[in-house]
Amino acid sequence: MYGFEALTFNIHGGYLEAIVRGHRASLLTASDYNNLCQCETLDDIKMHLSATEYGPYLQNEPSPLHTTTIVEKCTLKLVDEYKSMLCQATEPLSTFLEYITYGHMIDNVVLIVTGTLHERDVQELLEKCHPLGMFDSIATLAVAQNMRELYRLVLVDTPLALYFSECISSEDLDDMNIEIMRNTLYKAYLEDFYRFCQKLGGATAEIMSDLLSFEADRRVVNITINSIGTELTRDDRRKLYSNFGLLYPYGHEELAICEDIDQVRAAMEKYPPYQSIFSKLSYGESQMLDKAFYDEEVKRLCLTFEQQFHYAVFFAYMRLREQEIRNLMWISECVAQNQKSRVHDSVVFIF
Amino acid sequence: MAEGAGGAAANGGSDEKVLDFLDSVDSYLTTMESLAPILRQGWFDLASARHSMGVFRVSSASLDLKDHSASTYLQMVGHESDDSFVGQPSFSLCKWASADNKSCCSEEEIPDSQLRHRGTSRLSENQEQNSNGDDSLKTVDDLVKKERAKTLSVFGTLVSPKLRTAQLSFETALEVLVEAANIRSSMLSAYSQVQKQMEDTREGEIGPIP
Numbered sequence: 001m002y003g004f005e006a007l008t009f010n011i012h013g014g015y016l017e018a019i020v021r022g023h024r025a026s027l028l029t030a031s032d033y034n035n036l037c038q039c040e041t042l043d044d045i046k047m048h049l050s051a052t053e054y055g056p057y058l059q060n061e062p063s064p065l066h067t068t069t070i071v072e073k074c075t076l077k078l079v080d081e082y083k084s085m086l087c088q089a090t091e092p093l094s095t096f097l098e099y100i101t102y103g104h105m106i107d108n109v110v111l112i113v114t115g116t117l118h119e120r121d122v123q124e125l126l127e128k129c130h131p132l133g134m135f136d137s138i139a140t141l142a143v144a145q146n147m148r149e150l151y152r153l154v155l156v157d158t159p160l161a162l163y164f165s166e167c168i169s170s171e172d173l174d175d176m177n178i179e180i181m182r183n184t185l186y187k188a189y190l191e192d193f194y195r196f197c198q199k200l201g202g203a204t205a206e207i208m209s210d211l212l213s214f215e216a217d218r219r220v221v222n223i224t225i226n227s228i229g230t231e232l233t234r235d236d237r238r239k240l241y242s243n244f245g246l247l248y249p250y251g252h253e254e255l256a257i258c259e260d261i262d263q264v265r266a267a268m269e270k271y272p273p274y275q276s277i278f279s280k281l282s283y284g285e286s287q288m289l290d291k292a293f294y295d296e297e298v299k300r301l302c303l304t305f306e307q308q309f310h311y312a313v314f315f316a317y318m319r320l321r322e323q324e325i326r327n328l329m330w331i332s333e334c335v336a337q338n339q340k341s342r343v344h345d346s347v348v349f350i351f
Numbered sequence: 352m353a354e355g356a357g358g359a360a361a362n363g364g365s366d367e368k369v370l371d372f373l374d375s376v377d378s379y380l381t382t383m384e385s386l387a388p389i390l391r392q393g394w395f396d397l398a399s400a401r402h403s404m405g406v407f408r409v410s411s412a413s414l415d416l417k418d419h420s421a422s423t424y425l426q427m428v429g430h431e432s433d434d435s436f437v438g439q440p441s442f443s444l445c446k447w448a449s450a451d452n453k454s455c456c457s458e459e460e461i462p463d464s465q466l467r468h469r470g471t472s473r474l475s476e477n478q479e480q481n482s483n484g485d486d487s488l489k490t491v492d493d494l495v496k497k498e499r500a501k502t503l504s505v506f507g508t509l510v511s512p513k514l515r516t517a518q519l520s521f522e523t524a525l526e527v528l529v530e531a532a533n534i535r536s537s538m539l540s541a542y543s544q545v546q547k548q549m550e551d552t553r554e555g556e557i558g559p560i561p
Contacts, residue, residue, distance in 0.1 A: 071406050107407060110507075118415040118505060128412040179508035226509035230500060286512055290403045326402060333398035342395065346402055 005202050005309035012090050017308070020317045023081055024305060026053050028324055030349050036331050037343045045070065045332055053077065067332040074328055078321045079131045085314070092200060096311045099193045100318050102159055104133030106189060109160065110182045112141040113150065113173055146173055147181060163188035176231065183223060183240040190216055190242050203310035211300060211312065216245035217274070218293050224255045224264055225286055246271055261286045294348045298323055302351065320350055365548045372545050375538035382531045389527060393520030400514035404506070409514065413505045422447055422502055425529065429536075439540040444529045446522070447498035 009017075028036075032052065039045045042065040046058050049070075057073040086097045108129040115125040122142045129138070137154050144150040150173075151164045163185045173181075190212060197208035220241045227237050238256040242248070247255065247268075254267035262283060268274040277292045301316040301323075327347045334343040401409045429440035503510050503518060 068406065068410075107405070111407065111412065114505075114507075115412055118413070119417050120412060120414075125412055128407060128410055130407050175504040176508050182507070183509070222511075223509060226511060229496065230508060232509070287399075290511075329406060330398070330402050333402075337391065337394055337398065339391070339395055346399070 009309035013093055013309075013311070016085055016089060016093065017313060019085060020313050021305065024313075024317055024320070027320060027350050028052065028327075029351055033327065033331070033347060033349060036328070037334075037340065037347070039331075039335050042067070042070070042332055042336055045328075045335060049328075067329060067336055070332050071325060071329045074325045075131065078318070078325065081321075082132060082318065093311055093314070095196070096200070096204075097314060098159065099196060100315055101132045102189045102193070103186065104130040105135060105158070105160060106133070106163075106182060106185045108133040108138060109141060109150075109155070109185075110178060112138060113144070114175075114178055116142040117173060117175075117178070144173075147177070160185060160189075162192065180236065180240070186219070187240060187242045190219070191244065194244055200311065203307055204312055207304050207307065207310055207312035208315065211304070211315065213245040214297060214300060216242040217247045217251075218297070220245065220247055220252060220255055221264065221268065221289075221293075224258055225261060225289070228258070228260060246273065288345070291346050291348065294323060294326075294346075298348050298350055323348055324350060365545070365552065368541065368545050368548055372538065372541035375534060375541050379531060379534045379538050382527060382534055386524060386527050386531065389520060389524045393517055393524055396513055396517035396520055400511050400517055403511040403513050409506055415505050422498055423525070440536050442529050442532045442536070444526060447495050 035048050043063055049058055054074055057077050061069055089097055112125050135158050140154045144153055155161050194212045198205050223240050234256050241252045258264045265278050268278050280292050281288055301320050304312045304316040330346045334340055424445040426443045
């Protein structure tokens with residue numbers, strides 16, 4: 001019952017909540033980002049990061065560094081932290097933590113299937129997969145010819161099995177079907193995660209429903225903008241939208257028929273939380289939309305730490321680390337391409 | 352008098368050839384200078400796309416290794432003999448050739464009108480055909496859009512607009528490169544003409560060897 005978590009939460013979740021709050025304190029600050037933005041080379045970035053918790057992961061990397069190396073090693077740190085929390089978690093926190101990785105699992109499945117379609121080596125594809133989304137039989141995905149086989153041979157024994165019922169068909173896997181499969185799986189995952197959080201109740205349900213609704217709404221906007229000018233029909237586009245969120249259902253009806261960014265803007269500005277996001281953009285422009293959404297997401301994630309005795313802090317921490325890794329990737333690319341004047345186009349300060 | 356008039360005409364002719372050569376050098380340098388910022392913008396847009404879509408989604412692992420025909424061809428006209436250029440080689444880009452229909456969706460010969468040239472510019476036949484009729488333009492546009500989307504589909508069907516912008520930047524860079532190749536070809540041709548002119552003038556001054 002909401003309000004009584006203070007009595008019982010710490011029995012099973014107190015230790016890990018303290019751990020995750022400790023990890024949160026090690027996120028890079030604005031002064032760290034200012035130093036990084038002034039670096040001239042990737043080796044300078046490595047030198048600055050050696051004073052942070054990323055130091056041990058980068059210290060043995062030989063020069064010349066590559067931006068993908070920095071991203072890989074920083075991601076390894078996140079994976080290590082996640083695994084150490086997962087192995088010490090009890091139910092239902094352990095299930096909650098596993099839910100956080102299902103999105104990466106979906107991306108990995110799509111990567112393997114697409115790569116196999118393009119006759120890539122399976123070993124090479126496995127190296128490119130996100131480590132948080134790995135599962136035992138992932139390499140067997142290369143054998144499947146259609147979605148039915150994909151499900152029957154591999155995914156039936158994974159947590160993604162539940163989400164497959166909406167997209168099982170005997171159609172051959174091609175680029176469009178794979179994209180629809182990706183988005184359908186992600187839609188089903190988000191809805192399932194939402195229902196799970198509602199079942200947990202209390203502060204977790206309240207805070208996670210806000211965060212997941214925002215995620216669902218952002219997906220709706222991205223699907224709409226990315227599908228403008230493509231062969232995806234309005235009906236198919238509508239089917240990819242999640243059935244919850246602030247935009248559901250009336251916003252979805254309007255966005256499904258949008259043909260350009262200005263129509264998307266007109267539909268979104270009816271909702272006050274998104275009006276502030278679109279007010280930062282000029283008409284006809286969508287380049288800065290990603291940054292505006294990331295800014296808003298980071299604000300909401302930081303607010304979760306203001307309250308205690310709920311699981312949303314774990315979700316928020318994982319997302320904030322992923323944002324930090326995105327920031328490091330962006331800064332590295334700007335430094336490598338000698339475009340330091342553009343570095344603030346996409347860096348989102350966390351604290 | 353006749354000799355003086357003939358000499359003046361010859362000087363005027365050689366001056367024109369030198370001016371042609373200098374014009375072509377200037378155009379070539381200008382074109383090459385314009386290439387670097389376009390490529391920079393393309394790489395930056397690609398980094399933006401990776402930031403937006405995720406580094407695991409936009410990576411070399413997504414590229415297609417199956418046998419497939421190129422979507423863009425470079426055609427060369429004109430050849431070199433042992434002694435000199437029989438014809439000045441020129442290059443044209445055949446962009447977005449469809450696998451079903453081997454003809455190009457958008458064939459361009461980079462016009463010489465880009466040069467500060469004393470001659471008249473000329474347009475390719477395909478460009479003249481495309482400018483006639485809105486329907487044919489629309490069809491070409493649709494085909495080009497389709498081919499562009501097909502090339503990007505290795506990263507997924509629903510890609511970020513930033514990836515499409517990167518594609519356009521690299522497409523523009525390719526056009527500039529072909530333009531630079533044509534200008535270089537004109538420059539080398541103008542240079543060989545100036546050299547020939549100078550040798551002829553020297554022989555004329557020395558006179559035939561007894």
